[in-house]
Amino acid sequence: MNDIKPQDDRTPEARAARRQLLETLRPRLERIERRSFLRQGLSLGALTMLSGCNLADGDAVDRVLLAMSRFNDRVQSLLFSKTTLAPTYAADRITKPFPFNAFYGIDDAPDIDGDTWKLELSGLVADKTPWTLDRLRALPQQSQITRLICVEGWSAIGQWSGVPFRTFLEHIGADLTARYVGIKCLDRYYSSIDMETALHPQTIITLDYGGSELPTGYGYPIRLRIPTKLGFKNPKYIGAMFVTNTYPGGYWEDQGYNWFSGS
Amino acid sequence: MTVETVASSSGKPRVMVVHPLVVRITHWVNAVAIVMMVCSGWQIYNASPLIPFRFPAWMTLGGWLGGGIAWHLAAMWLLIANSLGYFGYGLIGRHFVRSFLPITPRAFGHDLREALAFRLKHKLGTYNAVQRLLYIGVLVLGVAALVSGLGMWKPVQLQLIDSLLGGYPTLRWIHFFAMSGIVLFVVVHLALVALVPKTLPAMITGRAHLDASPAEVQS
Numbered sequence: 001m002n003d004i005k006p007q008d009d010r011t012p013e014a015r016a017a018r019r020q021l022l023e024t025l026r027p028r029l030e031r032i033e034r035r036s037f038l039r040q041g042l043s044l045g046a047l048t049m050l051s052g053c054n055l056a057d058g059d060a061v062d063r064v065l066l067a068m069s070r071f072n073d074r075v076q077s078l079l080f081s082k083t084t085l086a087p088t089y090a091a092d093r094i095t096k097p098f099p100f101n102a103f104y105g106i107d108d109a110p111d112i113d114g115d116t117w118k119l120e121l122s123g124l125v126a127d128k129t130p131w132t133l134d135r136l137r138a139l140p141q142q143s144q145i146t147r148l149i150c151v152e153g154w155s156a157i158g159q160w161s162g163v164p165f166r167t168f169l170e171h172i173g174a175d176l177t178a179r180y181v182g183i184k185c186l187d188r189y190y191s192s193i194d195m196e197t198a199l200h201p202q203t204i205i206t207l208d209y210g211g212s213e214l215p216t217g218y219g220y221p222i223r224l225r226i227p228t229k230l231g232f233k234n235p236k237y238i239g240a241m242f243v244t245n246t247y248p249g250g251y252w253e254d255q256g257y258n259w260f261s262g263s
Numbered sequence: 264m265t266v267e268t269v270a271s272s273s274g275k276p277r278v279m280v281v282h283p284l285v286v287r288i289t290h291w292v293n294a295v296a297i298v299m300m301v302c303s304g305w306q307i308y309n310a311s312p313l314i315p316f317r318f319p320a321w322m323t324l325g326g327w328l329g330g331g332i333a334w335h336l337a338a339m340w341l342l343i344a345n346s347l348g349y350f351g352y353g354l355i356g357r358h359f360v361r362s363f364l365p366i367t368p369r370a371f372g373h374d375l376r377e378a379l380a381f382r383l384k385h386k387l388g389t390y391n392a393v394q395r396l397l398y399i400g401v402l403v404l405g406v407a408a409l410v411s412g413l414g415m416w417k418p419v420q421l422q423l424i425d426s427l428l429g430g431y432p433t434l435r436w437i438h439f440f441a442m443s444g445i446v447l448f449v450v451v452h453l454a455l456v457a458l459v460p461k462t463l464p465a466m467i468t469g470r471a472h473l474d475a476s477p478a479e480v481q482s
Contacts, residue, residue, distance in 0.1 A: 065330075068337035079420045086419045087426075147431060149418060152328065153311035155431050228419050256329035258336065263419040 016097060024105030069258050076260040077194065086202055086227035086263065089145045094210070095156035100217040101231065103189070103251070110187045110237050114221045123182070123242035126173025133207070133221055139163045139171065142204055146227035148234065149263055151252075160225040162207040166199045174243045182248035183224065184240040191235045191250035193226065194260065195243075202227050205238075230261040281388040282469045286358065289349040290466060296345055297445065299324060299338035304442060306331025313439055339412070346405070363395045371396060385459045387471040401448040408441035 100106045118130035143161035169176060176199065182192045197203060206214060206225040214220045219236025226234050232252050242248075253259045282290075302324035309317045310328045325331030353359040370392040377383035378393050385391075390398065411434045414424030418431045425431055456463055465471045 065333040065337055068340070069333055071340075072336050076417075079417060081420060084420060084422075087422055147418075149431060150311070151332070153307065153435060252329065256333055258332065263417065 019099065020106065023100060024107070066256075069256075072258055073260040076262045077196070080194075080196060080228070080262055082196060082200060084228075086146050089147065089157050091145060091159070093157050094145060094159055098156050098158045098209075098218070099154070101150060102187070102236070104187070106217050108187075109216050111216060112186060112221055112237060117221050117239075119222065119238065120240040121172060121242070122240065123244045124175035124178045125243050128172075136163055136168075136205060136207060136222070140167055141207070143208075144202055144204065144225070144227065146202065146225075148227070148231050150231040151257060151261065159210050160204060160206045160208070161211070162222070162225070163205045164201065165203040165205055165224065166201070168205055169198060169243075178243045179245045180243070180248055182242045182244055183235045183238055184242075185235050186237040186239040189235055189237070189251050190248070191233055191253065192248035192259075193224075193229065193233060197226060197228055197262070200226070200228055228263050230263065232257065233261050278470050278472055279388060280469050281465050281471050283352075283356075283358070284469060285348065285352045285356070287466060287469050289345050289352070292341065292345045293349070296338050296342040297449070299334055300342060301442060301446060303331045303334035303338065304438075307335060308439070313435060336416070343409070346409070362390055363399050366392050366395045366399075385462070387461065387465055397448065397451070401445060404441045404444040404448070408438060408445065411435075411437040411441060 102109065114133050118132060120130050121128045140163065141161055142164050143159065145157060145159045147155050147157050149155040176195060178195055180192050180194065181198045182190070184190050203224065203226045206219065206223045208214060209218045214223065222238050223236040224234055224238065250259065302322060305318035306323035306325040307328065309323065323331065325334045374383055374392040378391070383391060410424060411428060414421055414428060414434045415431065415438060418425050425434060428434055428437060461471070
């Protein structure tokens with residue numbers, strides 16, 4: 001996924017180390033690249049008046065792109081099928097190691113104490129009692145081996161297990177006719193999904209990866225695994241959820257990533 | 264293409280229609296859409312390169328990954344709408360059959376040798392066999408880019424594409440090779456327009472003054 005030079009390819013360890021270093025630096029590098037792009041006058045974009053939109057500064061081009069992105073949300077919602085399942089794979093297809101990815105390096109991933117952790121609930125939900133890991137583990141569990149596709153283009157196959165999100169939403173008496181489920185994470189990340197996707201049979205509150213407790217890098221204590229959405233719509237380190245009819249946005253979505261981002 | 268001879272008997276310069284209006288409109292819309300798609304595609308590619316190479320920032324569109332995707336998936340609709348118009352006209356209006364067929368191996372061999380020797384005479388209104396094959400080839404690449412792109416955009420809802428073409432990672436390569444072929448075509452195309460500049464106004468006005476004998480033009 002990055003400039004991997006042939007001489008670095010000799011051992012899997014070297015590759016993994018290099019990959020991890022680049023993963024760590026990437027968000028910072030991208031921010032620097034983006035800032036320098038905006039300052040740079042002479043680019044193809046500037047030449048053709050197609051300036052380097054960040055979809056937040058509200059100029060005419062950005063407004064058109066944003067309108068097209070909302071149009072694409074609607075098209076994707078129409079294409080979405082409640083019953084079409086993401087392809088599943090045999091265990092020997094699992095990508096090892098499964099890559100860590102976030103807007104920060106793995107060393108900055110939040111270290112959460114699962115014994116004191118609670119999942120807070122709010123919004124259009126009948127029972128707002130916070131949930132513990134033990135209570136989640138007591139619900140029916142489901143396992144899947146599916147491909148996670150990152151918005152950047154790379155993909156990886158992994159095994160996730162946990163509580164079907166539909167089961168959980170029914171359990172807490174969520175208004176299943178509401179439009180959105182919002183998710184707040186303990187690493188300042190946040191996102192939101194449409195209710196149809198929330199109720200999809202493969203959308204699960206993940207407690208385990210590869211048959212054992214979710215590692216820190218993959219979102220301990222819980223992450224949402226949604227194989228019908230791009231990776232960034234699979235939030236990790238979840239601390240709170242809410243059901244709402246008001247568009248909640250998201251960390252990347254508010255900067256210009258397409259909101260629906262369905263697969 | 265339609266070859267019509269206009270005002271031929273009165274002694275005025277003879278003008279003929281070499282490119283029908285539909286072809287001219289879809290050609291120029293396509294030119295804009297392809298530039299948007301390719302440059303925003305390079306922006307997206309740079310986020311996770313397939314080979315150890317990144318496109319220079321000045322060649323990309325969107326400023327960052329999110330901007331690149333926004334451009335790509337907006338221009339996608341322009342390209343799809345334009346392609347429907349062009350392919351509809353090409354198939355129903357028989358533009359493809361009239362302009363791109365037949366291509367015989369003999370004619371191709373002859374025209375290729377002549378072209379490489381810079382002896383191939385350009386006849387406005389008629390494509391030579393090499394052109395015909397290149398135009399058909401780039402249309403096939405365009406379809407490959409579109410289908411593989413849709414498969415990458417919707418690997419679950421359109422998973423038939425993924426399973427037929429070898430899965431998501433393979434689609435990325437197909438998309439990449441189709442893009443490379445299209446870009447190569449554009450480079451050759453622009454170079455040939457530079458060599459034979461009279462083809463450019465004809466693609467704008469659709470008309471060209473006859474500077475050859477009618478028999479040669481009508482070939």
